[in-house]
Amino acid sequence: MARILDIVVDCGHPAPLARFWAVALDGYAVAPYDEAELARLRALGARVAEERETLTALCDPEGNEFCLMRP
Numbered sequence: 001m002a003r004i005l006d007i008v009v010d011c012g013h014p015a016p017l018a019r020f021w022a023v024a025l026d027g028y029a030v031a032p033y034d035e036a037e038l039a040r041l042r043a044l045g046a047r048v049a050e051e052r053e054t055l056t057a058l059c060d061p062e063g064n065e066f067c068l069m070r071p
Contacts, residue, residue, distance in 0.1 A: 014055055015069050033068040041068075 011017045038056060042048070045061040055067045 014067065018069060033070070038068060 009017060009021075033056075038048075041058060046058040048056060049059050049065060050057040053070070055069050057065055057067050059065055
């Protein structure tokens with residue numbers, strides 16, 4: 001049987017939409033990051049691809065993109 005591991009949505013306002021989906025999916029936790037978390041990920045090899053008002057987009061060591069949402 002297949003399982004859904006992640007849902008990715010391209011949106012203009014990720015924090016409110018993430019809160020919506022957290023409730024819709026019965027409690028998936030959405031937590032904002034702080035500068036210490038960003039520094040930890042960069043030390044692991046992530047690089048910042050883009051800074052926006054609501055998020056920081058990063059790339060892992062192979063170039064796969066992921067985002068950290070600002071509070």
